[in-house]
Amino acid sequence: MRESSQQRQARIAEMVRDRGIARITDLADELGVSVVTMRRDVEELARRGEVRRGHGVARSLRPMPEETAAGSDAIAMVVPESNTYLTEAVQGAREAAEKAGLRLALHITAGYGGAEREAVRQALDAGARGLLLSPHWRTRDEADADQSWLSALDVPAVLVERRPARTSASYPLDCVRTDHAHGVHLALEHLTGLGHRRIVLAARDDSPTARTIRAEFAEQTAARGLAEGCGTILSSPTAGPDPHAADPRAVDLAETVVRSGATAVLIHSDMDALVLVQGLQAAGIRVPDRCSVVAYNDVVADMGSVPLTAVAPPKAELGRTGVDLLLRRLEMARGGLRPGATRHLELLPDLVVRGSTQQI
Template identity: 45%
Template sequence: MRESALQRHDRLLTLVRERGTARVADLADQLGVSPVTVRRDVESLAGRGLLDRAHGSVSWPRAERPADREGPVIGLLAPSATYYFAEVIRGAHEAAARAGARLVLRISDYRPSQDRSRTEGLLDSGAQGLLIAPTWRGPEDQAEHGAWLAALPVPCVLLERQAAPGTALSGLDRVCSDHGHGVLLALRHLVEQGHRAPLLVARGDSPTALAVRAGYELALGALGLRRPHPVIDSVPADRDPAGFERAVRALQAAVASGEATAALIHNDVDAIQMVQRLGELGVRVPQDLAVVAYDDEVAALADTPLTAVAPPKREVGRQATRLLVERLAESLAAEQGETAETGQALAPGARRHVELLPRLRVRASCGAPASKTV
C-alpha cells in the first residue's frame, strides 16, 4: 500500500534527527520521492516548529537559551515525533526555550521494550530532568515495562499517560489531556443536533484510544443515553486492510439499519479514510451519518472537513515542561541547602496530576454551522 504523508514525515524527521543537518536532495533520494515533495514536507514540518530550514538544507531545531546563563538539560522521550506528539514536543520545546533550558529528544518508535534504554540514553547525554510518554498500549505494557520509572534518579513528569492507581508510578507528576471530557463534548454536540446516541468507532492500541473508549461509556451515562451498538473496533487501513474494511462495513450496516445516525471516530486518519470508503458504499456525510473525529491533527483537511475533538497537545508539552523546571529548581535549592524563614530545608512541592480540557472544533461533517469551537 502507498506510503501516507504522515509515514513519510516520520521517516524524514528520523533522518534529520539522526544527521542533525541534511540536504533536501539527499533526503529525496533516501525517501524515494521527488525534491518537490520533500520541500513541501519540510515547509509543513518547519511551520510546526519541528525542523529549521535553510537554503537547500534542513536541520533539527535547537532551543535557544539566553547567552548569559547555562540552563538545565531536559530529556524528552516520545513514541513518535509526528502526528499527535508533534504538537506535544513543540509545546515542550517552546517552554524549555523560555526557561533557558536545552531540550533533548529521543523516540521509542512505539516499542515499549525500548523505553528504558532510550531513557538511559537521555540520562547519559546529561538530562537533569525527564519528560516521558511511555509506549503503554494497555495495562499489561505498564505492568511489564513501567516499574523502572519509579526509580529514576532525576525528576520526571509523565506526558499524556496515567499510571494505574495504587502503583509506585501513580505518585509521579503527570500532565494529561482529559479525554473523557473530550468525548463528552462530542456526544453532547451530536445529541444537541438531534441525533440519537452516537456510535463509537475506535482503535484499542494506545492510551488515548483506551481513554476514549472509557470516556464513551461515562459520557453515555452522564447524558442518560443507552449504547446504540457495540463499539466498532478500528484498525489502521495500511496495516490491516481486511480489518479496516470490516470496521467500515459494520458502520455502514449500523447506518443502513437505523442504529446509527452519528458516530465518533478515533482517530483523524481512520475517520478520513472511513468517510472516503463510506462514500464509495453510498453513505453520505453528513446527510446519512454525522461524524466527529478525535485528535484534530488533519481532520480539517478532509474533502468534507471533519468536526473534531482537539486535545490541548501543545499546552500539555508546555505545562509539563514548566512543572519539570519547577521540580529542578526545588532539587537545586535542596542541594544548596537553602532554607525557608523557619530555618528548615525547603521541601519539594506536592506532586501534581494535571488534566487539561480538550476543545471541540465544529466543521461540516456533523451538519452544524462550521467555524465554531466549543
C-alpha cells in the first residue's frame, strides 16, 4: 500500500532526528519521491516545529555535537572598519545565515597589516566553522601577502566583493563580487547617451573595487574614442592606499571640470560624491545644469541636496550569495562528499537614475 504523506513526513522527522542533519536530495532518493515533494514535506515539518529547514537540508531541533562545542557563532564574517559599502552585504549575510539556522559573528578589522589574519584567528578560536572574508587589500602587494595563509585555512572560506588573482594560491577559494566593469559601462552608457563626451572620473584607489573602476574607466573611454577628453583624479586627499596621508593626485574637482571642459563626472564613492558635489555647487558649477554627476555605490547617493544618479551594486545579494556558497561547502564537508568545483560568481549592478544627470 502506498505510503501517505503523514506517514512519509513522520519517517522524515525520525530520519532527521537520528542523523542530526540530512540533505533534501538524499531524503528524496531514499524515500523514492521527487525533490519538490520532499521540499514540501520538510517545509510542512518545519512549520509544525518538528525540524529546522536550512539551505538544501533539514536539521534536527537538537543541537549537533559540533554546534554545541562551538557555541552559537557557527560562521563568521570579517570586514574592514568604516566600510559603509559592506553594511548591506553584512545584513544580507545575516539574514541568509539565520534562515539556515545559524548565527553570523561579525569581526571588524582595522587598517594595519595583518588585521584580517588576527580576526580570522579569533573567529576560529571562537568556534567558527566557516568564514566570509572581505580583506582590505588596499594595494596589490597587500593582496599578495595574504595568499599563503588564506590558502592554508582548514575551514571553508568565501571571499565577498573580492576575487583573487588567477596566479595566486587562494584562487581555488569560492568568491562572489560585483561586476564593476558592467557598472562603469552603465555609467558611461548613460552619460554618453545624454550627449556627454568629456567625463572626469574622481575615484578612490584603496581597494580592489577602486582599482577595477579606474582600470575599466580608462579602457572603456578609450574604446569609445573618448580617452582624450576623459581624465581621472583621486576623489579625496585620503582616498589612496595610505588613508593617513594626503595624496597629490587629489586635485580640485571644480578646477578640473573648468580646465578640461568636462560636462560630467563619475565619482567613487557616494560619500566622496556628496562632498565633491557641494564643492562644485560652491564654485558656481550647478548640478546638473552645468555638470552631470553619477555616483558609484548608491549607499547615500539619494541623500544629497541633489539626489544623485548612481551605480548600485547588489550589496545585500552579495552577502546572501556568500552565505549560500559557504553553506554548500559546509554541507559537502559534513556529508563526507568530495569538494565540488570552485565557484567565482559576479553579480550585475543596476543604474538608478535621479536628478543629477541631464541631456546637454
